[in-house]
Amino acid sequence: MPIHQMLLPSLLVALLWCSCGPGQGGAPQPSPWQLHFRAGEEALQQGDYLKAQHSFEAARGELADAADSRLVPTLQRLAGLHALQGRLAPAESLYTQALALAQHLLPRSYPELTALELQTADFYLDQKKYPQAEALYTQALAHLEDQADPRPPQLAGLLDRLAELHLAQGRHGLADSLGKRAMASKLGAQGYEYYLQGGYAQAETYYRRALAIQEKALGDHPDLARTCCDLGLLYQATGDLAQAETYYRRALAIQEKALGDHPDLARTLDNLALLLKKGKRDEEAQAAEDRARQLRQTTPIPVQESR
Numbered sequence: 001m002p003i004h005q006m007l008l009p010s011l012l013v014a015l016l017w018c019s020c021g022p023g024q025g026g027a028p029q030p031s032p033w034q035l036h037f038r039a040g041e042e043a044l045q046q047g048d049y050l051k052a053q054h055s056f057e058a059a060r061g062e063l064a065d066a067a068d069s070r071l072v073p074t075l076q077r078l079a080g081l082h083a084l085q086g087r088l089a090p091a092e093s094l095y096t097q098a099l100a101l102a103q104h105l106l107p108r109s110y111p112e113l114t115a116l117e118l119q120t121a122d123f124y125l126d127q128k129k130y131p132q133a134e135a136l137y138t139q140a141l142a143h144l145e146d147q148a149d150p151r152p153p154q155l156a157g158l159l160d161r162l163a164e165l166h167l168a169q170g171r172h173g174l175a176d177s178l179g180k181r182a183m184a185s186k187l188g189a190q191g192y193e194y195y196l197q198g199g200y201a202q203a204e205t206y207y208r209r210a211l212a213i214q215e216k217a218l219g220d221h222p223d224l225a226r227t228c229c230d231l232g233l234l235y236q237a238t239g240d241l242a243q244a245e246t247y248y249r250r251a252l253a254i255q256e257k258a259l260g261d262h263p264d265l266a267r268t269l270d271n272l273a274l275l276l277k278k279g280k281r282d283e284e285a286q287a288a289e290d291r292a293r294q295l296r297q298t299t300p301i302p303v304q305e306s307r
Helices: 012-019 032-045 049-059 070-085 087-107 111-126 130-146 153-167 172-194 200-217 222-237 241-258 263-278 281-300
Strands: none
Touching: 012 049, 012 263, 032 070, 070 087, 070 111, 070 153, 087 111, 111 130, 111 153, 130 153, 153 172, 153 281, 172 200, 172 222, 222 241, 222 263, 263 281
């Protein structure tokens, strides 16, 4: 297991650094847990697994409360270290403890929880423990799809690993479908990068390649709606408002059926409202804005997409 796969996203750890107490002159001082954890991180990056393990064990020893959120990254690091050194039983035990605690303490949409689920699933996949791996990949996929981020960076890799898992069990049709979904996700992400850079012709090429795969392999799926919305943004940016509206409305038709009050639906309504305002269709724009506002009152989400 590569070292980078052991590292949870930095959000939780960064937040935990804020628990420092004041020192001389009011400057924050690191807690004993922080000092040991940082030492473990440094040793891990240097490949000194023995020192890293001792440091993380010392960090764990500083935490008396069994429900302390700092245990989540500490147990996760220790689990990864045991796995790296082939100590599979203690690794599995530590992953199980870390997951149980994270699922108890962290919201379902929290990136740290998804990252831990993915790492634990990868561990099980490496051991050919397919039922355990599949359960966690499926759970992580549901969590990713619940997040406000319209383009979770882990999605394509997760789909690829799920495809690998199903292929290993002879489920060729399902593996092929997941592999195609992963490919479309990668193409869409590349298209979005071009879009952000103003490379609209290249973005359109990648989006349309993703669209073709999704139409054939997925049908009216939320991923297809996401690509339609991306095409709407693209055509809106290039001034082709009629084409943009066509894709926004196609996205909405899928999202209304599949997503309920999901963030993607409100984002698409916001983008459509902006387009309608440009066309002086104020009454329709107001209706779209009102619907998006109602959705946010049910499920508050950040507005990320309107440009």
